[in-house]
Amino acid sequence: MNSRFIFSWKTLQRTWSDWRGSDGLPGISPDLPEEERDTVTKLLNECVAARHGAVTARQHAAGIGELYLTLNATGRRHFLEILADQFAVDQDQVREVSHRLAHSDDDETFRQQVLELREALISPRQQLLQQFNALPQGVKFLIDMRAELLGFLHDSPNLKRLDYDLQQLLATWFDVGFLRVKQLDWQSPAALLEKLMAYEAVHAISSWRDMRHRLEWDRQCYAFFHPVLPGEPLIFIEVALVKGLASSIQSLLDDQREDIDPQQADTAIFYSISNAQTGLKGISFGPFLIKKVVDSLSHSLPNLKTFSTLSPIPGFRRWLEKRLADNGSAHDKDSFATVLAEAAQLLDVEPTLAHVIDDPRWLENSEVCDLLKEPLLTLCARYLHERRERDSAPLDPVARFHLGNGARIEQLNWLGDVSSKGMRESCGLMINYLYALDDIKDNIEAYSQEKQIAAAPRIRKLISEHEPKLGPLSGLRKWGNRKGKGSA
Amino acid sequence: MNSRFIFSWKTLQRTWSDWRGSDGLPGISPDLPEEERDTVTKLLNECVAARHGAVTARQHAAGIGELYLTLNATGRRHFLEILADQFAVDQDQVREVSHRLAHSDDDETFRQQVLELREALISPRQQLLQQFNALPQGVKFLIDMRAELLGFLHDSPNLKRLDYDLQQLLATWFDVGFLRVKQLDWQSPAALLEKLMAYEAVHAISSWRDMRHRLEWDRQCYAFFHPVLPGEPLIFIEVALVKGLASSIQSLLDDQREDIDPQQADTAIFYSISNAQTGLKGISFGPFLIKKVVDSLSHSLPNLKTFSTLSPIPGFRRWLEKRLADNGSAHDKDSFATVLAEAAQLLDVEPTLAHVIDDPRWLENSEVCDLLKEPLLTLCARYLHERRERDSAPLDPVARFHLGNGARIEQLNWLGDVSSKGMRESCGLMINYLYALDDIKDNIEAYSQEKQIAAAPRIRKLISEHEPKLGPLSGLRKWGNRKGKGSA
């Protein structure tokens, strides 16, 4: 029914049916019609009442889980709504204790009431959900149930309350202190690699052959695991060992490339980071994984000097199109609109970004390439420095992630990703974020306190020279006549 | 300095010193004099301020842990007092939010304020302590720190506040759902068996030879482990496979006994359950371990029909002496005082329990044995049914544990433990609590709801016949003339 569940629902149902013991399960229709919801509420109440960890509690939980698995999407939504609406904290009790606490006089009373209040603030549904960790695959069940819940949120905003409790619970359990990083390779279980193939979110793994290719001796893959889910990666990162900064994802993943001896490599390129569990949304693992992987690589391959990403710039083209729309009037001779019009003329298409960039011919037209290269690189550098209004963090989500972890913007790569996705998102540009071991700590501090963006001198120069003088889309032609290497 | 720590403090300090990184550690005197406490407070504040799980947070935590390890007992107490006194929740903030919440009007506001209040109720020290789980051996450090804290509680009751937070944190992490049961045997790591020898709390393991003896093929040992502490048993249980109920611990542990083929055994005797971690006091594992072990044994040895303990009765003699002191006047001919006096006369000692029972000669004097046997067995049955005032649970702590888990009182064993500890605690008596698989669930319910004590018919009869008719220490002679087997 739901391919997300680690076992087929049949297997999980069977297992839980064994755990449930001899108590019968009430007959419930798959879409959980209104008249049957009281039965479910009763079952849930019984589970809440049982002592955590006790045999009976686990039996109740197994029954509830089994029941959930028999429901269809409609039924599951109703089920979750019951949890959201009827198993919240007791308002009267919380108000009463809060009132007393707000007016407590002495320290000792205050402390007693803090304990009392903490107790009162644990909702019945939190107690109930906690029971599932004692079931086989119970934690994975909660993760997948939350993934389903997130899908229902749009239609049932009330479920937000349940989601909050569920996220809290999972965040406690998936504390990074408990996670273990493991290297995956071609000796890893097939079942595990199959999951990587399904979960990879940045550059799709097209086949087992492609999977194997990403685990060759000059490629590495690391994932975080939680001890209770030994077969489920939480997040994973793919690394290429190369000489010099990699500037093109297509070259990096080319299966005809010459492989190199890892001991000879001087650079580790992190070219893909994917969260594997939708149901753990909002719980952050990425920074810790990067740190652990850098540590592990520095130790095992002492010749590595440079740790860098090769990353997408997912919002660049959308930003640029918006700017063009807002700023159509800036038709001086150096403006991007003029440049774009020239390019369109050479290709004999309409003068819009879409008509030019989505036309594969432009890549083979060196005149168009020369025309567009510097303006696009400069605009991209500007985009990366563009801030959100509410917290002045960078607009680009990938930039926020890496800058927040202490990396700096190192290099922009012209035609770094010529796939249709690359064109659609960033006009073919890619970026390297550099993790310089000695600067990470300072970068984190400067970013977290003043949202200061660390960047290589060349990038900073690009910005500093032009930003003050020009409107966002004009004056770009200055660099147009500088031929040269494919990156900034 | 403190043998409790899993590594020598030297090793742990070295490890953490590596983790701390290049930041210097301030020079602090071992007993943490008043003038240096501000420095410590400052360090603690910096750690609280760091983002959980971040590299800097771990560096701060490592530094703090390292510092703690350099302190002596006095210094550690001061350190813990700083945490207890200065890192509590912000009273003003909590009062303010509580006040708002108590007067919130609509549901939506209420829910927002619940979230806000939950946040406010997390104390800074909870945040700080949580950082330790990302350090190597950090969780074990907190467990051992709490063990030390418990030792300071008598002199520094304020530490109770810190203890509460610490226990909460550990209880979350050591949720039984995350624990794994493992069987230990002579193939287990020597380091692990060495710990069993140190932690065994019921019948001391006298030597490696004795340890080995308890892991022979007709003996089994199971322990609970947490994934982050793979080498540290949390609780362990020792089992003997025998034919028929075992009634004497000395026979059971006799290393000259004939061993039997486990496949032939019909009874599993749980003769020792020990908590291994003082610092996890108040977090219960025992019932779940017994359940898992019974499951595992039933599965692997299908011929086992009976699962029972052979347990001490730790409070019996103390209870009996108090009764004798309170009730000295009951000198009718069947009273225990009279019986005791006769026994004393035969041994030519003063007529007190201490003079008779602590005199090893009585065990070899069959006349004295005959005289004391039935009265003591009957009194013990009564003791086991005696209740605490506040919750009407049984007085005996071991009885509370097993009855609460669904066992029943099966048999009282005359001269079941003739060691000096056995004499000192229970006049040599031992007891079997029986785990009858079909009754466990009902027993748990009956006990938890009405504190009903399950007992074998013979034990119930013993009580029902005599309790109504007689004062607690009289009328006991009636059974004195019944010769017979050594148990009731």
Add this chain to the structure above:
Amino acid sequence: MNSRFIFSWKTLQRTWSDWRGSDGLPGISPDLPEEERDTVTKLLNECVAARHGAVTARQHAAGIGELYLTLNATGRRHFLEILADQFAVDQDQVREVSHRLAHSDDDETFRQQVLELREALISPRQQLLQQFNALPQGVKFLIDMRAELLGFLHDSPNLKRLDYDLQQLLATWFDVGFLRVKQLDWQSPAALLEKLMAYEAVHAISSWRDMRHRLEWDRQCYAFFHPVLPGEPLIFIEVALVKGLASSIQSLLDDQREDIDPQQADTAIFYSISNAQTGLKGISFGPFLIKKVVDSLSHSLPNLKTFSTLSPIPGFRRWLEKRLADNGSAHDKDSFATVLAEAAQLLDVEPTLAHVIDDPRWLENSEVCDLLKEPLLTLCARYLHERRERDSAPLDPVARFHLGNGARIEQLNWLGDVSSKGMRESCGLMINYLYALDDIKDNIEAYSQEKQIAAAPRIRKLISEHEPKLGPLSGLRKWGNRKGKGSA
């Protein structure tokens, strides 16, 4: 260069280059021309001279292995010929010792000379090859080298001498006593499953999806491993858990079939056994693997009552065509030739086996099917009882294998394998060999002593009724009018 080698030759060369140490490797051309062969002979002699297991011996071996890997097919053949021609036992010495031994008088002298002779009979190349077991992947190297050698045998029959020594050496190392059986499943390393896919010899595994399908919960796979080659299966067997004897391989492998709970299955079908290492040809593992798998399954799934194969009959059609060619005159009305002619007429093709059987239409023509069924089943039963001249063992190699292991012929399956391979080899028939635990020992004895073929009564009856009365290809029509189930 040679995909057979477990590592790419590049990786293995690199590893061995490290092991070789600082001694240079002479420059040798890939096809090892005549003028460079003395250099190789010299290297080989140095390796023979080194003490087995010593560091220098391993260095020499690593150098020789590295050199072999740089050769092309021609060069390798020359290399092996050098070993075959120049590193045999010393004929003069052997003759001399033999002569002395043949004429030795007393027991003591005889025994001394036996030792001397044994020593003399160890060829230098045996000593040399033995050095390889101390190299990483050295044993696998020898296996793969032998696989190449087997390919050269046709052109260089002299290599047979080397092959004999190599086989002896490998047979000693791969003694079944040292092998371990392991169950493989979807949790097994991808690298291992990839090898199964490559090595499967009976029913090709078409894709990773197909592989996964064969490892579902009602499918099992077992392989033998040697401790020094943990990642290399030597032989493996695929098992399907079903209800009742499976009669069609297509149904068995259908990925739309309903899976069943293994606990409910009553029959284990061994549907594929493949040797994985060409280089271990002539060293038998199959019988021991079947025995171990039957033991393991009986233990873990006590409801299994029947253990049987579903096997091909690889030589049936070839045998039948030869019989037809030899026996074309037997055109009485019940002869197979007449039957075949009728079938051909119905299909409007020429009256040959090839024209009828290789025409896919016949399968959908029920008239043709009815016509052919019984005659083919009967002829197949006869084929299975046909003997080789030299040792009176059955003609069919699969029959020899299973009958020699104590199985009996249980059932012939009409249209058991309708793949083109099935048609080409056995006119679509398959067979079940049954392993009846109680009869295996007696069957082995009867077969090994008198080549007695065990068969189910129905099969025996089929033969006994008709064999004496009729020529091999006549009188078959008698059963043609019996409609019925698809097997005999």
Add this chain to the structure above:
Amino acid sequence: MNSRFIFSWKTLQRTWSDWRGSDGLPGISPDLPEEERDTVTKLLNECVAARHGAVTARQHAAGIGELYLTLNATGRRHFLEILADQFAVDQDQVREVSHRLAHSDDDETFRQQVLELREALISPRQQLLQQFNALPQGVKFLIDMRAELLGFLHDSPNLKRLDYDLQQLLATWFDVGFLRVKQLDWQSPAALLEKLMAYEAVHAISSWRDMRHRLEWDRQCYAFFHPVLPGEPLIFIEVALVKGLASSIQSLLDDQREDIDPQQADTAIFYSISNAQTGLKGISFGPFLIKKVVDSLSHSLPNLKTFSTLSPIPGFRRWLEKRLADNGSAHDKDSFATVLAEAAQLLDVEPTLAHVIDDPRWLENSEVCDLLKEPLLTLCARYLHERRERDSAPLDPVARFHLGNGARIEQLNWLGDVSSKGMRESCGLMINYLYALDDIKDNIEAYSQEKQIAAAPRIRKLISEHEPKLGPLSGLRKWGNRKGKGSA
């Protein structure tokens, strides 16, 4: 009955009884009287007749093993004699084939007869013994049976023939290429460490505390294992990580010593190598283990610069006493006899080596120490250069071992082992053999070809200066007046 067996004989008998299956075992008396030996012969013949690896072969072997275990020492000797006397190669057949081979004309016939002869030279008992490797613990059984056999050799020299076959078989199986080196530490199974304690042959491990002490972080222990005997060390080596060459075993093993950080150590001292399996006598593992351990240590602790032993000199005192007896007349003033007489006078004992050296007072008498030191060191250097007549290898067995492995004599240590064993064997001297990575290969070559002894310049000088000029026990006083450090 025999503590050598890994399982109690009871357990092993039970296991094998299961494997034997339903066939009864004949009743045999424990001392295997003459009239019952035919029964045993018959059983052995049946086992020989069975096909290797087949189920029936294993059943026979299990029965025979079980029977052996029921025998007492006398019975076992008789059992082994049956194997030695009646299961040898067939003399007539061997003579006949040898004769033919000696007179074969052409190459092809010769090669055929070589194969035939090899076959004929495999004795029935070799075939029989080989069956045991398919039994659980069967290989260990053969090892322990050989250990018993070695004990019987003195009384039954005929058993030598059986021993030869058994050693051949074990040597094939325990080829060093198949062995794995593993590091043992306090996390190793208690059962394994218990064996180390039992097997340690150089410096006895007195208790579990002592065992643990030898596994501290600046101590290491490595052992060789065979894959089929995962719990049985074959040979093990103990290493101490120190600064500078260790010169005293008592200081090295002192449990009050200051431990050092292994990363700071510059020297690895191999202070004990013990063979663990008597039954593998004559099969050499030591050199390979040392090589592997040096490799492993160099890799994991790059600061280690020096790899050296601290070894006993087991034959020095015996040699010296013989020299004194032979050479009593050399009573010039520099002769050792004169020196010894002076020392005896100071201690007021008779002037014999025994009276002086075995008197513990001499160690505290600095005058005696000064007197004896240089003469003894010089004599010891001479002893180490003394050769055996037959092969001119060094007289000292430990010297032969290490020099043959490529080490050199580095330093002689005055009072290096002051235990009574040290005094009894070598007058308290110890020696360091140095493994200098760059010289090992040359040393091995020089030693194996010319028995050249590698030694540090100081040692060489000691010898070269004095050997030519002086008789073995005279002229030693020259060094007597040189005070100085405790080693040469």
